[in-house]
Amino acid sequence: MTGTGMPQGPGADAVLLGFARALRAAGVGVSAERVHAFLRAVDALRPGVRADVYWAGRLTLCGDRDDLERYERVFGAYFGDGSGGPPPRSVRIAPRPRLRAAVREAAARSRTGGPDDEPQGPPVASLASPVEVLRHRDVVELDPAERAQVRRLLAAFALRGQSRRSARRRPARRGPVDPHRTVREMLRRGGEPALLRRHARVERPRRVVLLVDVSGSMAPYADALLRFAHAAARGRRTEVFTIGTRLTRVTRELSHRDPDLAMAAVAEAVPDWRGGTRLGELLREFLDRWGQRGMARGAVVVLLSDGWERGDPRLLAAQTARLHRLAHRVIWANPRKARPGYAPLAAGMAAALPHVDAFVEGHSLAALEHLAAVVRGADTDATGGTASATGATPPSAATAIGGPERPP
Known part of the structure; x- marks a missing residue:
């Protein structure tokens, strides 16, 4: 790999695709078409220069103003600029590159075969390759510097629930005829015929509820999972609880914009750090106090736990089945699942898995x-x-065992 461009082969593509995945995790609507345009733009410009990669991604991967701030944060975290802004001043940043002119210049250089006289700077791939490797490493194995890098990337996350169609309607070009607006338009014209006005259902994200296990067995992962929950709590329809020997609602504590202040507030609010695990009792308490009243109804509920249970596994199975009937979807994230030879043999995990959708x-x-x-x-x-891949009952069968159909 030299300073004249990105390395050839799948390694360079993996770096850029990893950056696109990080943007998608941060809430940027990065479609396959945008990723393809990004790769073409980087190839047409100077692939080894941070400035050109920065502008190529900003012009192709961002769809609206809300994406720009997320793009700045992810670019800074992914390519090593802690400030989260554009590339440093050591690399000359020209105005926004004109892609058509850049394509013509690239074609002319390829015909003449002459080298580019402008300094290329450090290749972006060499800066991002460690981050791409870091994305797949277990957080327990990271050193302090790598943990800080992961924290910066987690701060750029965004968690949005699956969309649902609400009862509200909005004006639209296609859809059913809106009789009220159509009649009002005709009256405004003195009874003359007018174009039919139409409307469509409004789509809104479902509520997301995170239940984060902070017991002793989950201590190595608690910080990363709570920082993931902090990034998710920026959404208005997200609730976060910690579970161990007690159930603690920490949505307000995670409302701080600064992640470190949020973690300090959670540390003061949670009284059962590194304790035991009473998943069945605490899940019942959550459903009795909040879930049954509406917080879990039609929501996406995520349990982040290794499934170790000190109580009766039958209670956990019953409460998970009850949650499965209320929620739109139940997702269980287990950090131990990635270990070689893992099988859900823990009593709590085996009892709850038949009532888990993913x-x-x-x-x-x-x-x-x-x-x-x-x-x-x-x-x-x-x-x-998926749950079915691990031997659990598929969602349809779990619903038949657990009770009536859940609400849409």
């Missing part, structure tokens, strides 16, 4: 990105960690 990993940054995609409604396969 069983995924939660040990690394890439696993949490996948978890965010599952919460948004992405389909999972056997390698992605």
Whole structure:
């Protein structure tokens, strides 16, 4: 690899695709078409220069103003600039590159075969490759510097529940005829015929409820999972609880914009750090106090736990089945699932798994990105960690065993 461009082969593509995945996890609507345009733009510009990669991604991957702030944070965290802003001043930043002119210049250089006289700077791939490797490493194995890098990437996360159609309607070009607006338009014209006005259902994200295990067995993962919950709590329809020997609602504590202040507030509010685990009793308490009254009804509920249970596993099975009937979807993220030879043999995990819609990993940054995609409604396969892949009852069968059909 030299300073004249990105390395050839799948390694360079993996770096750029990993950056696109990080943007998607941060809530940027990065579609396959945008990723393809990003790769073409980087290839047409100077792939080894941070400034060109920055502008190529900003012009192709961002769809609206809300995406710009997320893009700045993810670019800074992914490519090593702690400030989260544009590339440093050591690399000359020209105005926004004109892609058509850049394509013509690139074609002319390829015909003449002359080298580029402008300084290329450090290749972006060499800066991002460690981050791409870091995404797949278990957070327990990280050193302090790598933990700080993961924390910066987690701060750029965004968690949005699966969309649902609400009862409200909005004006639209297609859809059923809106009789009230159509009649008002005709009256405004003095009774003359007018164009038919139409409306469509408004789509809103479902509520997301996170239950984070902070018991002793989950202590190595508690910080990363709570920082993931802090990024998720920026959404208005997200609730966060900690579970161990007690159930503690920490949504207000996680409302601080600064992650470190939020973690300090959670540390003061949670009285049962590194204690035991009473999943069945605490899940029953959650359903009695909040879930049954509406917090879990039609929501996406995520349990982040290793499944170790000190109480009766039959109680956990009954309460998980009860939650499955109330919620739209129940997702269980287990950091131990990624270990070689893992099987859900713990009594609590084995009891709850038949009533879980998706069983995924939660040990690394890439696993949490996948978890965010599952919460948004992405389909999972056997390698992605569905409940059926681990021998659990499929959702339809679990519903038949657990009781009546859940609300939409």
